[in-house]
Amino acid sequence: MSIQEIQDEIVDEFSMFDDWMQRYEYMIELGKSLPLIKEQYKTDDNIIKGCQSKVWVHAELEGDKLVFTADSDAIITKGIIAILIRTFSHQKPQDIIDANTGFIDQIGLKEHLSPTRANGLVSMIKQLKLYAVAYQTQLN
Amino acid sequence: MTENTLDITQIRKDFPILNRKVNGNPLIYFDNAATSQTPKQVIDTIVDYYSNYNANIHRGVHALAQEATEAYEGARTKIQHFFNAAKAHEIIFTSGTTHSINLVANGFTAFLKKGDEVLVSAMEHHSNIVPWQMLCERTGASLKVIPMSKEGELLMDSYRDLLSDRTKLVVCNHVSNALGTINPIQELITLAHDAGAAVLIDGAQSSPHIKVDVQKLDVDFYTASAHKLCGPTGIGMLYGKSAWLAKLPPYQGGGEMIAEVTFEKTTYADLPYKFEAGTPNISGGIAFGAALDYLNSIGIEAIEDYEHDLLIYATKQLSEIEGVKIYGTSKNKTAVISFNIQGIHPYDMGTLLDKMGIAVRTGHHCAQPVMDYYKIPGTIRASFSFYNTKEEINRFIEAVIKAKKMLR
């Protein structure tokens, strides 16, 4: 599936919920399904700055696609990163670079987009895209 | 005593913000240690200033300038009385506690040398650590830490051992923002003076909640931030004993702080203006005075009793929740509860409480050394004020239980 298709699917899933509790319960569930980073990659180098909770991300090429694994010590943060990874993992770096992340707003997580919130959603997106840029240069 | 001494329903009507909703729920504001809410008496004072007598102070011959000057200097006198300083000129207007501390730390550059020591407590806000580290870097003096116990109390025996003729300065908060501990500063000050050291007390967290008498304490420097005292942001004060302020060199140069300026030499103005360069935060200063009037009209002792009651009530309820661990368990505390729940990250709890309209602080509270001491990334901090109620605490407890179920 393309990034856009996955995002549409996520927007669909979230549209079933009519209150914040269900949305957050679902995010917590998603957090538990996050493809976990290998312990050896849980280094300070892989920590995303600007998060109140710790977030580690690792990226690796499989053929021409980028695969992400991650972890966090906070479960809601894990849910958020799980949503991002579901859209970005197993995609071509260029597609990740070009991707629009407006769907975050549509699924009612807009508040997490505020850079002042210190949960680092903005930093996470930036970091994932930076990985894509780095690997794109490698592919060229 | 306690609850019946304050008419909370009436008091709450003074705070427009308490009527608002957050995420569909009535706001419960439990982040008072970060900043307090503002009563309409203070808001009206600011509006009145800009509507009726906005002018630069100390310089004009015209009526507005005189009215503004009188109001601003009147506020200084109110602050003097609130802290029971001997003289109005011992009160310096600053932008807040951080500015006050930096002013003193800069001044002390002239007094310290290699081998001298500055003692700082283990439970300080970064604002009362970093300026002293910078001072030590500039002068070659060294920074020594007064340790604390697991309960969050200073180890006074270790403090006594640290004091020596090398100690030039002791800095400590009156109340810890991360733990709520009320420190035994009277004893701390006396011991420091016996050793020949000066003392700066960070009063950011104490001034809103307990009666402070700088003369009785015999403290050399004391600080406060108006925004934690029902006043506006961007204004605060430094109290300094006359003798110290006279000795301390000016911090910033500019207008207002001079007696005479030629290109060869400038002589400085008398206290307090020596430390007040440039056009100050005039409306803020006046509103700071109005905030103290407001607190006085309720009575600090009544506030202290009422908040203590809230603290005991909330601590008991919270402790009954399985997995809760409270950091800062001293018997002497203001109404601050820093806690974690086993297996739950403070950030997750804070996020869900916000969804339920409850404002708490999560994280390290600008006191990373305290978090490192307990080996935790942060805590959830609920801090109460006199406009909070037991009903709000009940709703908070229900919300914590609900969030805990979702997160585990």
Ligand SMILES: Cc1ncc(COP(=O)(O)O)c(C=O)c1O
């Ligand atoms: C104990 C303590 N010291 C210093 C400060 C800094 O105060 P301000 O930001 O008003 O300068 C705070 C504020 O959180 C505090 O709680």
